[in-house]
Amino acid sequence: MLPVIRAEDLQAFYVLETLRGKKVVRAVNGVSLVIPENTVYGLAGESGCGKTTLLKVLLGNLEPPLRHFGGRVLYRVDGEYLDALALPEGKRQKLRWTYISYIPQGSMSVFNPVAKLRTTFMDFLESHVSGKMRQELLRHAEEHLERLGLSPRILEAYPHQLSGGMRQRVAIALATLLNPRIILADEPTTALDVVAQRAVLQLLSDIQRKLRNTIVLVTHDMGIHATVTTRMAIMYAGRIVEEGWTQDIFTAPLHPYTQYLIRSLPRIGDKRLRESAPGSPPSLAQLPPGCPFHPRCPLAFERCREEVPELEEVGEQKVACFLRRASHVVTS
Amino acid sequence: MSLLLEVQNLTKVFALGSIFSRLRLTAVDRVSFTIEEGEIFTLAGESGCGKTTTARMILGFEPPTGGTIRYRGKALEEFTDRKSWFREVQAVFQNPFETFNPLRKVESYFFETVSNFRLATQRGEAERLIEEKLQAVGLSLEEIGGKYPSEFSGGQLQRASIARALLTNPSLLVADEPVSMVDASLRMSIVNLFRKLCDAFAVSVLYITHDLATAYYVSDRIAVMFRGNIVEMGKVEEVLGNPRHPYTRLLLESIPEPDPAKRLEERIVFLEEREEYLRAGCKFAGRCPEAWELCGREAPQEVEVDGVLVRCHKWAK
Numbered sequence: 001m002l003p004v005i006r007a008e009d010l011q012a013f014y015v016l017e018t019l020r021g022k023k024v025v026r027a028v029n030g031v032s033l034v035i036p037e038n039t040v041y042g043l044a045g046e047s048g049c050g051k052t053t054l055l056k057v058l059l060g061n062l063e064p065p066l067r068h069f070g071g072r073v074l075y076r077v078d079g080e081y082l083d084a085l086a087l088p089e090g091k092r093q094k095l096r097w098t099y100i101s102y103i104p105q106g107s108m109s110v111f112n113p114v115a116k117l118r119t120t121f122m123d124f125l126e127s128h129v130s131g132k133m134r135q136e137l138l139r140h141a142e143e144h145l146e147r148l149g150l151s152p153r154i155l156e157a158y159p160h161q162l163s164g165g166m167r168q169r170v171a172i173a174l175a176t177l178l179n180p181r182i183i184l185a186d187e188p189t190t191a192l193d194v195v196a197q198r199a200v201l202q203l204l205s206d207i208q209r210k211l212r213n214t215i216v217l218v219t220h221d222m223g224i225h226a227t228v229t230t231r232m233a234i235m236y237a238g239r240i241v242e243e244g245w246t247q248d249i250f251t252a253p254l255h256p257y258t259q260y261l262i263r264s265l266p267r268i269g270d271k272r273l274r275e276s277a278p279g280s281p282p283s284l285a286q287l288p289p290g291c292p293f294h295p296r297c298p299l300a301f302e303r304c305r306e307e308v309p310e311l312e313e314v315g316e317q318k319v320a321c322f323l324r325r326a327s328h329v330v331t332s
Numbered sequence: 333m334s335l336l337l338e339v340q341n342l343t344k345v346f347a348l349g350s351i352f353s354r355l356r357l358t359a360v361d362r363v364s365f366t367i368e369e370g371e372i373f374t375l376a377g378e379s380g381c382g383k384t385t386t387a388r389m390i391l392g393f394e395p396p397t398g399g400t401i402r403y404r405g406k407a408l409e410e411f412t413d414r415k416s417w418f419r420e421v422q423a424v425f426q427n428p429f430e431t432f433n434p435l436r437k438v439e440s441y442f443f444e445t446v447s448n449f450r451l452a453t454q455r456g457e458a459e460r461l462i463e464e465k466l467q468a469v470g471l472s473l474e475e476i477g478g479k480y481p482s483e484f485s486g487g488q489l490q491r492a493s494i495a496r497a498l499l500t501n502p503s504l505l506v507a508d509e510p511v512s513m514v515d516a517s518l519r520m521s522i523v524n525l526f527r528k529l530c531d532a533f534a535v536s537v538l539y540i541t542h543d544l545a546t547a548y549y550v551s552d553r554i555a556v557m558f559r560g561n562i563v564e565m566g567k568v569e570e571v572l573g574n575p576r577h578p579y580t581r582l583l584l585e586s587i588p589e590p591d592p593a594k595r596l597e598e599r600i601v602f603l604e605e606r607e608e609y610l611r612a613g614c615k616f617a618g619r620c621p622e623a624w625e626l627c628g629r630e631a632p633q634e635v636e637v638d639g640v641l642v643r644c645h646k647w648a649k
Contacts, residue, residue, distance in 0.1 A: 046515035047486065164379065193378040193542040194586040201588070220516040223545075223588035227595055247592045257517070264520045265590040266549035268572050274549065276521035280485035 001036035003076060004182055004214045005058060005100075008032055010071035012057045015064075025284045027053035029238030030071070032311065035216060037076075037181070040208050042229030042246060043218045044261065048281060050238040051218050052105075055184045058216070059102055060084045060092050075099065075182075097128055101180040103172055105187045110171045111159040117170060118155040121177070128178060141177065147210070148173050148203060165196025169203050176207055183207070183215045189224065201228050222261050226250055234258050237282055237292035244317035254319040256297045291321070299323060335404070336503055336536050337367040337390070337421075342399035344385050357609050359385045361560035362399065367504065370534040372526060374547040374568065376583070377557035383540050386557075387508050390538070391423050403504075419449060422497035424507040428489035428514075432481040438492055439476055445499045465495045468533070469525055487518030494525065498535070505529070508540045523550050544587055548572050556580050559608050559615040566640030576642045578620045614645065622646060 009032055014025035027050035035041050045051045053066065062068050062085070073084040077099060084092070104110060111120050118138070125137040132140075142152035150173060159167060168188060175183060185204065189197040205228055208215050217229055225232050225246055233243040234255065242255040253259045260277035279296040282288055288295050294304040303322055311320040344360040360382040367373045375383045388394040390401055392414060401408040403420060411417040425431050432438055442462045445451070452458035463473045469491040476484075476492055484492065490510060497505055507526070511519045523546050529535045541547055547554055548568055555565040556579065564577040575581045608615050617627040624645075632645045 046517055048515075194544070194583060195378045197588070198586040221588065222516065223590045226590045226592045227588040250590065250592045260517055262590060264517070266520070266523070266545040267590065268545055268548045268584065268587070271549060273524070274520045276487075276519065276524075277517040280487055280518060281515065 001039070003034045003074075004037040005035045005076070005216075006033065006072075006074040006081075007054075007058065008072045008074070010054075010057060010073065011069040012053060012062065012066055013069055014053075014066050023285050026050075026238050026287060027066075027284055028057055029284075029287075031235075031238075031240055032071075033233060033240065033243070035182075035214060036231065037214050038208075038212045039231060040205070040215045040217055040229045042225040042232030043216060043235060044220060044222060044225055044232060045218075045235035046220050046281060048284065049235045050284060051235050052186055054235070055102070055186055055216070055218060057085075059096075059100060059184060060087065097124075097175070097180060098178045099180055100182040100184065101175040101178070103175045103183065103185040103188050105190065110174065111167070113159055115158075116155065117157055117159065121155060121174060124174060124177065144177055145173055148176075148206065163196070165192050165199050168192065168196075168200050172200065172203055172207070176211070179211055179213075181213045183213065184218070185215060186218045187220070188217070189219065189221075197224075204228070222265055234261070237287060238284055239292065239320060240311055240318075241293065241320045242318065243311065248315075248317055252317075254314060254317055254324065255293075255321050256299055256323075257293050334369050335366055336369045336371075337538070338400075338402040338405075339366070339386075339390070340364050340400045340402070342386065342389060342401065343397045344382075344389060344394065345397045355610075357606070358560050359609075360389070360396075363557070363560075363562055364399075365555050365562065365565060367536050367538060369503065370530055370536060371553065372530055372537045372539055372551040374539045374541060374551040374554040375557060376541055376544060376547050376554055378542055378583070380559075381557040382560045383557050384508055387423075387506050387538065387540050391421065391506055392417055415449065418502075419500045420502050421504045421506060422500060422502040424490075424494055424497055424505055424510045426509040426513055428484075428486060428493050429481060431493050432489065434481050436480070438479055438481055438484070438489070439473070441496055442499065445496055449500050451499060461499065462495075465498045466492070468498060468529065469495045470521075471495060485518070486514045487521060490514050490522055491525065494522075494529075498529070498533075501533075502535065504536045504538065506538045506540070509542075510539075511546060512541070512543070519546075526550055542583075544572060544583055556583065561615065561643055562634075562641070563616070563643045564640060570638070570640050576637055576640060576647060577616075577644050578622050578646075579616045582619070 009030050010028055011030055012028040014027060016023040031054060043051055058073055068085055074081045075084050121141045122137060125141060145152050150169060154170060189200050204215055229246045232246045232249060233240045236257050242258045249258060250262060253262050264274045264276055266274055277296050282292055290305045290307055291309050294300040309320045309322050311318050314324050341362045341364055342360055343362055346357050346359050348355040348357050363386060375386060377383050389396045392408060443458060446458045446461060452461055459473060466472050471491055481489055511522050514522055526537050527550055530537060539551055551568050554568045554571050555562045558579050564571055564580045571580060575584055608618060613629050614627045614632050617623040626645055632643050632648055634641050634643045635648050637647050
């Protein structure tokens with residue numbers, strides 16, 4: 001599988017000037033990733049682990065206080081690698097939505113609340129597609145919605161008239177209007193209940209199958225990763241701690257954190273006690289020395305407190321842990 | 333076990349549109365259930381099924397259009413002041429960062445509750461009481477002292493909000509989606525906490541969620557709601573282990589299971605909320621794979637099948 005996007009030792013921090021001096025939030029702290037084409041790639045991690053920031057950097061969207069401190073993001077466009085963070089602004093604007101697009105967390109903020117959805121769709125098309133008539137563009141939008149199994153009638157609705165699940169699906173339709181090669185979806189189902197969530201996942205899978213592109217799906221819900229992603233990475237405190245085929249990660253999670261995430265999931269038909277990982281995630285402004293998970297890890301030893309483990313290959317998986325094996329901190 | 337909360341034919345009707353509009357939407361339609369002492373009871377369903385409205389009526393935030401809510405045999409209206417009701421019934425909300433004012437220290441909420449309910453007369457006594465409740469959820473006054481909500485993780489703050497709810501020694505906690513905003517790695521610690529409180533202090537919990545996996549894990553009995561009606565109710569092992577109502581089955585099938593061998597294959601139909609609320613007959617008929625002509629015409633009655641209440645024509649025969 002050819003990569004469609006690569007990150008090499010990426011570092012991006014928020015630099016905040018506070019009354020007590022400068023505060024550096026290490027949100028993306030040395031991330032290397034290879035995301036293959038034609039796949040649904042999962043990125044797991046809980047709130048405040050830096051996954052949204054990583055998406056911003058992958059998108060080339062670095063605005064103060066977020067600053068790029070090192071590493072590269074490479075897009076493979078027509079067989080050539082482009083350094084996304086070094087591209088001139090105009091070129092990057094061109095790639096946005098046609099090559100790489102983004103579905104944000106809250107779909108309500110995507111749309112203008114006082115305009116019909118048609119206006120939003122038309123504004124979007126007019127600013128990205130040149131040399132076409134209004135009627136043609138409108139027809140394109142309608143056809144696209146129909147292809148995704150949504151009624152073109154919704155273009156006549158205002159955002160608040162749709163349910164959360166429907167609005168999220170329309171936001172996805174908007175983000176995929178120009179058939180992008182990469183779609184970054186940031187917690188697209190978090191505010192939704194299980195049934196609406198399923199509708200959104202169904203739509204994302206359909207789009208991936210039709211366009212044969214790459215969807216990077218960010219969510220903290222391991223159940224979603226299991227059901228829709230092919231490969232996945234697990235992020236903790238600004239770093240990737242485990243990466244591999246979803247199937248392998250679920251059968252033999254290597255990192256103690258991944259083991260907690262998977263083994264603590266409740267399952268219907270099983271009432272045995274499930275334990276959460278002890279403690280809570282560290283603040284990205286005050287990372288512990290050594291492995292960032294060591295204060296919560298029951299298997300931590302001397303080296304973990306002093307040295308940061310690198311992401312290294314173990315068979316087909318990669319893990320950033322000195323133990324490098326399935327150690328089963330939690331019994332299931 | 334004795335009866336703690338009894339909800340009978342609870343109904344809430346909202347009028348839609350302007351004051352002249354005749355469109356009336358029954359958000360909660362003659363809902364009846366009971367909660368025993370020391371029991372965790374789950375109210376499950378998708379958004380817009382009426383579960384939060386039911387909780388709001390039990391908490392007295394919303395006057396019911398009809399029906400009764402009784403606590404140990406005494407009706408909600410007979411509690412002359414809200415305080416005596418809240419002494420017994422306390423709430424835990426979805427987002428702990430919205431529960432607490434970001435500009436106020438978390439500890440101040442504890443002292444406020446103590447003085448509101450006159451739980452202690454001296455500061456030392458108040459501190460002892462607060463410490464006891466914080467210990468029960470795995471925190472301490474030292475840990476939360478002097479801190480603002482932003483200095484906590486979601487899991488810690490949710491624990492703190494549970495500890496605050498416990499101050500009055502309530503017999504019932506109404507928890508509306510208490511874990512959906514909590515970090516994945518800490519979620520089970522909150523769910524386990526409900527179990528522990530229930531076992532150690534005999535606190536009953538009304539657990540409101542759309543997450544059937546945690547509902548199965550933690551609760552004793554469950555009621556599945558759909559568009560204002562309870563469609564299935566019984567022991568959680570029975571209802572979720574052997575679902576009888578087609579809607580319960582749909583909910584179960586929608587859960588993304590943590591097993592990569594089970595991919596999303598089957599397709600389901602989706603309809604908008606309002607459309608379903610206003611339909612005649614069974615509200616689920618539009619999406620039900622087993623619906624027949626009667627379902628679109630007549631609302632099904634509740635029937636008991638092997639100790640489980642089911643509201644479906646298929647089982648009424």
